[in-house]
Amino acid sequence: MSADAAEPSLAYAVDKMADGAHGAPLIPWPNRLCDGRYSFDGSDYQLALTEPDKHNAIHGLLRWRPWQAVLHEEDRVVMATTLHPMQGYPFTVDVQIEYRLADDGLTVRTTATNAGDRPAPYGCGQHPYLSPGNGTIDACTLTFEAATRIDTDPERQLPTGRVPVKCSPYHFRDGRQIGDLEVDYAFTDLSRDEDGRAWVRLRGSDGATASLWVDSTYPVLEIYTADTNSPDRRRRGLGVEPMTCPPNAFAEGESVLRLEPGESVTTTWGARLDTTG
Numbered sequence: 001m002s003a004d005a006a007e008p009s010l011a012y013a014v015d016k017m018a019d020g021a022h023g024a025p026l027i028p029w030p031n032r033l034c035d036g037r038y039s040f041d042g043s044d045y046q047l048a049l050t051e052p053d054k055h056n057a058i059h060g061l062l063r064w065r066p067w068q069a070v071l072h073e074e075d076r077v078v079m080a081t082t083l084h085p086m087q088g089y090p091f092t093v094d095v096q097i098e099y100r101l102a103d104d105g106l107t108v109r110t111t112a113t114n115a116g117d118r119p120a121p122y123g124c125g126q127h128p129y130l131s132p133g134n135g136t137i138d139a140c141t142l143t144f145e146a147a148t149r150i151d152t153d154p155e156r157q158l159p160t161g162r163v164p165v166k167c168s169p170y171h172f173r174d175g176r177q178i179g180d181l182e183v184d185y186a187f188t189d190l191s192r193d194e195d196g197r198a199w200v201r202l203r204g205s206d207g208a209t210a211s212l213w214v215d216s217t218y219p220v221l222e223i224y225t226a227d228t229n230s231p232d233r234r235r236r237g238l239g240v241e242p243m244t245c246p247p248n249a250f251a252e253g254e255s256v257l258r259l260e261p262g263e264s265v266t267t268t269w270g271a272r273l274d275t276t277g
Helices: none
Strands: 032-034 037-040 043-046 056-058 068-072 076-083 093-102 105-114 120-122 141-144 146-152 159-164 172-177 184-190 198-203 209-214 220-224 238-243 257-259 264-274
Touching: 032 037, 105 120, 105 257, 198 220, 198 238, 209 238, 257 264
Parallel strands: none
Antiparallel strands: 032 056, 037 043, 068 076, 076 093, 093 105, 105 264, 120 257, 141 172, 141 198, 146 159, 146 184, 184 220, 198 209, 209 264, 220 238
C-alpha cells in the first residue's frame, strides 16, 4: 500500500504458483507450529510439514484453497471458503473475509464459524505488506510501539522467550529509519489508542505514510522486513501481520480460541494511506 502503483513483479500472475504468503489469510493458525504437532481436547494431531527445511507447519491451511466472492459491491467484497476436515485438523470451519473501502481506508473483517459438531481450535492472521512506493524499505521511517518482542531461535524461528523492546534495535516508538535492520519477529503488549487500535506506520521517502491498525482481537503483530523473499521482492515492502495468537500457539496452548459448534468469532484490522506528507 503506497502512493505509487505496485510494480508488476510484486503481484501474483494468474497462471503462476504463489511464491510466498503475500496477502494470504493465515487460518486456522498464523506463523509457525513446531513439528506440525499439537494436542486438543485430549487428542494428538499431526499436520503436514509445510516448512520442511525447518520441520514446521506454517501459516495454516487456507493458502492453497479456493475462495468465492459471495458478495461484490462497489465499496466491498466478501470472500468465503470452507475449511473441511483433513489430516491433522479434522474440524469444519466456514470462513468469510470482508474487504471494505471507505474514506478512512480499507477495513478487513474476518469471521470464522464452527460448522462441525465438535469444538475446534482456532487462530487467525493475515499477511499484508506496507509498501515504500518505489525502491526498498531501507529509507523509510517506521513508527510502531510494543513493549515486548517474542524472541526466536535462528534455525527454526520458534519462540524461545520474551524480551523488552525498550533500549533495543527494535524500539520504534518515536519513529526512525529502518536502514539495513533485518526484522522477522512477533511483538506483543502493543500500545493502543483511545479506540483500542494498535498502529504501525511506514513513511516513505516521498512523504506518504502507509499505516496498518489492528483491533483488540489481535494482540500480536509480526514485523517482517522481507529479507528472505525472492530477490525481486526482497525488502520491497514491510510485512505487518495481525495475529490472534503468538508463534507455536497450537503446541503451547497460548491464546488459541476454542470454537464451539455453531460459534462464530470476528476479528478486524485495517490499512490506510496518507499522502499529505
